[in-house]
Amino acid sequence: xxxxxxxxxxxxxxxxxxxxxxxxxxxxxxxxxxxxxxxxxxxxxxxxxxxxxxxxxxxxxxxxxxxxxxxxxxxxxxxxxxxxxxxxxxxxxxxxxxxxxxxxxxxxxxxxxxxx
Amino acid sequence: xxxxxxxxxxxxxxxxxxxxxxxxxxxxxxxxxxxxxxxxxxxxxxxxxxxxxxxxxxxxxxxxxxxxxxxxxxxxxxxxxxxxxxxxxxxxxxxxxxxxxxxxxxxxxxxxxxxx
Numbered sequence: 001x002x003x004x005x006x007x008x009x010x011x012x013x014x015x016x017x018x019x020x021x022x023x024x025x026x027x028x029x030x031x032x033x034x035x036x037x038x039x040x041x042x043x044x045x046x047x048x049x050x051x052x053x054x055x056x057x058x059x060x061x062x063x064x065x066x067x068x069x070x071x072x073x074x075x076x077x078x079x080x081x082x083x084x085x086x087x088x089x090x091x092x093x094x095x096x097x098x099x100x101x102x103x104x105x106x107x108x109x110x111x112x113x114x115x116x
Numbered sequence: 117x118x119x120x121x122x123x124x125x126x127x128x129x130x131x132x133x134x135x136x137x138x139x140x141x142x143x144x145x146x147x148x149x150x151x152x153x154x155x156x157x158x159x160x161x162x163x164x165x166x167x168x169x170x171x172x173x174x175x176x177x178x179x180x181x182x183x184x185x186x187x188x189x190x191x192x193x194x195x196x197x198x199x200x201x202x203x204x205x206x207x208x209x210x211x212x213x214x215x216x217x218x219x220x221x222x223x224x225x226x227x228x229x230x231x232x
Contacts, residue, residue: 035220039157045206045223052218089157095219102147102171102212104221106159 004094004107012113019079020067021110023092027073033095034068034075035104040088048090051075087114119143122207122224129197130232137192137227139207146212147171148190149221150182153204162205165190166212197231204228 003026093104164172207224
């Protein structure tokens with residue numbers, strides 16, 4: 001079974017600084033997809049960025065970028081120039097390989113607080 | 117237009133009652149899900165449907181019965197509600213995850229169920 005670990009239960013960052021959130025994945029399968037979601041206090045789940053295990057380059061999406069380390073199966077998300085509106089829960093998730101593909105397995109989340 | 121809509125947003129009910137949560141998506145996706153988010157914010161898959169067929173049932177008690185009348189709808193009926201069922205329930209949809217690639221899941225707003 002896949003296991004997703006986010007080691008930072010909470011983080012406090014000063015506005016305009018960059019944020020790095022960790023996520024490691026435990027799987028022996030070579031094919032998988034990695035996702036990051038944001039959940040603000042209003043409760044909705046917002047997709048941020050995706051990385052495929054076979055993608056040659058690290059994913060970027062606006063202020064979000066991934067530092068994907070295939071050997072250690074970690075996908076650190078970097079949020080540049082943080083804003084007060086970035087305060088939220090952040091979840092990483094994995095889409096397992098084909099046999100169990102019809103689900104996303106989530107990490108336990110990191111609560112990010114941006115201070116003014 | 118809301119991509120994934122679920123109703124109601126809040127549901128307060130007594131132990132032993134039966135309740136339903138409805139979910140509809142207008143994205144043309146083949147796959148729909150129910151996730152449960154507990155008080156510690158942990159998100160766990162409950163059910164996954166692909167083209168109206170049950171694909172995943174993650175050892176959910178049989179008091180929970182999903183029903184998919186068509187690809188655009190996945191409703192969740194819960195019998196004999198218990199205190200431990202209190203949580204936020206999210207409906208989501210995606211293209212077929214087995215196809216690979218960036219198959220992000222789009223989430224509904226969530227239904228906060230409180231059993232008293």
